[in-house]
Amino acid sequence: MIRYVGYRAASWTTFRISRMLSNSFAVFKCGLSVQSAQLTDDRDTYIHPSINEFDSRKYAQILKGCTSLNDPNKGKSLHCNIIKKGNCLDLFAWNILLNMYVKSELISDAQRLFDVMFERNTITYVTLIQGYMQSFQCVEAFQLFIRLHREGHELNPFVFTSILKLFVSMEFAELCLRVHACVLKLGHDSNPFVGTALIDAYSISGNVDDAREVFDGIHEKDMVSWSGMIACYSDNGYFEEALELFCCMRRMGLKPNNFTFDSSLKACVGLGSARIGKCIHGCALKSQFELDPYVSTALLDLYTKCENFSDALKIFKETPQKDVILWSFMISRYSQSGRSEEAADLFNQMRKAFVVPNQFTLASVLQACATMECIKLGEQTHCHVLKVGLDTDVFVSNALMDVYAKCQRTVDSENIFFNSAQRNDVTWNTMIVGYAQWGNGEEALRLFLRMIDAQVKPTQVTYSGVLRACASLAALKPGTQIHGLIRKTVFDRDTIVGNGLIDMYAKCGSIKEARLVFDTMDKLDAVSWNSMMSAYSLHGSGEDALKLFVKMKEKKVQPNKITFVGVLSACSNTGLVDKGWSYFKSMYTDYGIKPCIEHYTCMVWLLGRSGQLNEAVKFIDEIPFEPSVMVWRALLGACVVHNNIELGRVTAERVLQMDPHDDATHVLLSNMYAVAKNWDGVTSTRKNMKRKGVKKEPGLSWVESQGKVHCFGVGDASHPDLRLIYGILEWLNVKIKKAGYVADRNIVLLDVEDGEKDRLLWVHSERLALAFALVSIPRGSAIRIIKNLRICADCHAAIKLISRVVQREIVVRDINRFHHFENGNQFCLKFADFFFLPNFSRLQTFRFVSRTGGLVIWRSGSSIVLLGECPTSFLVCNQRSKHNPGFS
Known part of the structure; x- marks a missing residue:
């Protein structure tokens, strides 16, 4: 006591x-x-x-x-x-x-x-209010302000400045309006400190007009007031107004400070104007603010965003005190801009400067490793992460997962994920996207369900990744369910998610739903247009793809390289050689886009498929760089179509020089020899495959029934419902033969009897999958089949007739595109389907004329060819003898 x-x-x-x-x-x-x-x-x-x-x-x-x-x-x-x-x-x-x-x-x-x-007096209250604000006890600070007001203490500018800062941190926009009213009553509205605090408050709430009204009401504006208003404009996206106010301030003879320069440079970043930014940079040099931390960081942000890394590096080197934040910023910008090697080099310089990296530095370096797919550097960085004890940091662990995912190290990526103590949305997204990239769509969907069960909110990236997984599996039902989930979120109108939905519906065979998503999107970017054009090309609707390209130009959307890949593919599908040439030439002349290897491949494919093999070879010779294996494969495919064995053999040799273990090229060469009855060539090709250890990829087909995916191979005898499946096939064989089916035995490239050829045709994987689907999928539902190789001409014709017999909609997705069949009609007829015709070499000189009803009209000299929806033969009409047309 x-x-x-x-x-x-x-x-x-x-x-x-x-x-x-x-x-x-x-x-x-x-x-x-x-x-x-x-x-x-x-x-x-x-x-x-x-x-x-x-x-x-x-x-x-x-x-x-x-x-x-x-x-x-x-x-x-x-x-x-x-x-x-x-x-x-x-x-x-x-x-x-x-x-x-x-x-x-x-x-x-x-x-x-x-x-x-x-x-107690006003200072007592304000002091404790500031203490509450520093410790983020916003509720206690607000209650103390109410108590200050009720006890009748003086409300001076200092009080208003402090409490407005509090409301800004608490994002209480409505309370700021009440405080503003109190300020007006007491006559403090012209005070520069109170005015600046009000500007900051209105800036945070987005009320730029109210902030400008407060700014105009300040009698004696100091530099803090000007800087606050410029920052308000810049932070809320009014970049032009921010720069205009900066110029007005300069005309009045006021000298900007470091915060003024910082906000003005942010406005330049928002406008993407390096030219104006350089002018402000010059002003900062004259004012000797170029080495200020705020100004130098803003300059680095400007130059890196505008891809001017030479000036950015110069400023960075001239900065006297480079802390870990500045190093991390530069490394991050190099990584984000795809300059991964420079980012790694900068990290080495940082280590030599004895600056200890933090978690953000290491995450940026790992991002560079992921972009380069450099597993060696990624593993070295991982070792450094373990040494400094940052392996438990969520940012670093996410970046490590991404590195291993991009480098196809599935097990390592999974280990990091399952051993992570902390998981945020990025952690889940990285793993889901990784599974989708690996082609493991089922695991991606399972992980998405676990993410929902863990009550982690899906983001834009989550939905994009899981929709990609659905697209790879052609899983329409899960994709539709995910779309229903998206409708309940803020991403319903999101452009990136919408693009993913277009791709998902297109690859699941529902082109109508893809177009519906496209038409209901609020904002369409170049990716949206490209996705829809690719969808049409995938479904064989080249004409619709070209119409969409015309509409894209009308909407003033700038096309890119991917756009023209879709356009040239559409021209190839429809056989529009002249139009394809026109679009190819306009790429550089009209849009300044230099053709890349994908565009040259499309042109070779277009010329070759139209029968202009010599022009295709000449075109390859004129390519300004070394043609890739893609180009030669396109030419080889055209040679197979037109049965040009000699050119095909030479082309196949070029392909095998580049990729000796390409099984598809060996198979194509063998098939060409088989068509020409050159069984010695077939034997020689197969011996080469055996010697190299090359195995032909087996033809497989998948169909989903009752939530389970069933896989079938050629002549599959392992399915539990085998007897039922083959019974259905026998019944279908009888029915479609009555409807006019004739087996195309030219498809079977084996020296066997005709009866054996017929049997081999009926055990193709897509027919087995179809027979199973007919008894397992309820009536009224569409049957959707996926095949890993191209559907053969005979199966194409058979499935068309089967759709009429069973009155079902059948959709087959092969390695190239979709084939739609309904009630005996086919909705995938495009230029490519004419290559299924026997003796197609006789059509090499034919040109597309028009389409009318169920017929497609072609011309060759004085002859006209009429082709049905899926012909197994064709009618040649001689114009000179209209009353007596000949048949072929």
Whole structure:
């Protein structure tokens, strides 16, 4: 207990205050007395000067010194000494003591001190409000402001500035309006400090017009006011207005500070204007602010965003103090811009400069490794991560997963995922996208369900990845369910998610749904148009793809390289050689796009499929760089179509020089020899395959029934419903023969009897899958079959007739595109289907004329060819003898 010496002589007021202090500071005595006892003698000399009589002002000065020295222990010791002696500070000293606790982040002590103060003023309240704000106790700070107002204390500009900063941090836009009304009533609206605080508050809430009104009402605008308004414009996307205000400030002769330059450069970044940014850079050089951390960072942001890395690197090297944040920023920008090697080199320089990388640095370096698909550098960085103990950081672990995923290291990526202590949405997204990239769509869907069960909110990337998985599996039902889930979220109108939906529906065989998504999207970018054009090409609707390209140009959407790949593919599907040439030439002349290998491949395919093999060879010779294996494969495919064995043999040799283990090329060459009855060539090709260890990829077909995927191979005898499947096939064989089916035995490239050829045709994988689907998928539902190779001409003709017999919609997706059959009609007839015709070489010189009804008209000299929807023979009409057409 504190002893009160001579308290009888003291006044009643002094006794009451001392008594109150002895009770109220009991909590302080427990903690502070121990700290006071531990202080050294020299500290006591500093804290307890020889003061014969208690002087509150002198104690206040000593407490100020404790605050400036950031030494709360001395302040606590002095506070304890005051309590023990029973002395009482005046309000000025109390506020200084309260400020010391606030600045030392001892908010609980500050709150207890505030509660026992018998007198408080505005400064007392504002000091504690600032303490609450520093410790993010926003609710307590707001309640204290209400108490300040109710107790009738003075509301001066300092109060309004502090409380407005509080509301900005709490994002209380409505309360800012009320405070503004109070400011207007008290006449503080012209104060530059209050005005700037209001501008900041309105900027955070997006009320730019109100902020400008406040700015215009400030009588004496200082640099802080100008900088605040420019920052308001810049932060809310009003980039032109920000630069206009900056120019207005310069015309008035005001000198911008570092924050002004920072906001103005951000506006240049928003506009993507490196030219204006360089002008502001020059102004910063004259004002000697170019080395300021804020200005230099803004300049680096500008130049890296504008792909001017030479100037960015120059500024970076001239910056005197490069901390880990600046290094991380530069490495991150190099990685994001695809300059992965430069990012890795910069990381090495950082290590040589003895700057310790943090988790963001390592995440950026790992991003560069993932982009380069450099597993060696990724593993080295992983070792460094383990050494510094950052392997548990969620940003670093996500980046490591991405590296291993991009480098096809499935097991390593899974190990990191399942061993991660912390998982955010990026963690789940990385793994889902990784599974989709590996072609493991089923695992991607399973992981998506686990993510939902874990109550992790899917993001834009999540939906894009899982839709990609559905597209790879042609899983329409799960894709439709995910679309229903998307409709309930904010991503329903998102462009990237919409593009994923178009791709998913197209690859699942539902072109109508893909077009519906396309038509209902709020914003279409180049990817949206490209996805829809690719969808039409995938479904054999080349004409619709070309119409969409015309509409794209009408909407002033700039096409890119991928756009022209889709356009040239559409021309190839429809046999529009002249139009294909026109689009190919317009790429560079009209749009400045240099053709790449994909465009040259499309042109070779277009020329070759139209029978212009010599022109295709000449075109290859004129390619300005070394043709890739894709180009030669396209020419080889055309040679197979037109049965040009000699050119096909030479082309196949070129392909096998580049890729000796290409099984498809060996098979094509063998088939060409078989068509020409060159069985020695067939034997030689197969011996070469055996010698190299090359095996032909088996033809497989998949069909989904009741949530389970069933796989069938050629002549498959392993399915549990085998007898039922073959029974259905026999029944279908009888039915379609009555409908006019004739087996195309030329498809079977084996030297066997005709009966054996017929049997081999009926055990193709797609027919087995179709027979199973007919008995397992309910009537009224479409049958969707996926095949890993191209569907043969005989199966194409047979399935068309089967769709009429069973009255079902059948969709077959092969390696090239979709084939739609319904009620004996085919909706995939395009230029490519004419290559199924026997003796197709006789059509090499024919040109497309028009389409009418169910017929497609072709011309060759004086002859006209009429082709049905899926012909197995064709009619040649001689114009000179219209009344007696000949048949072929």
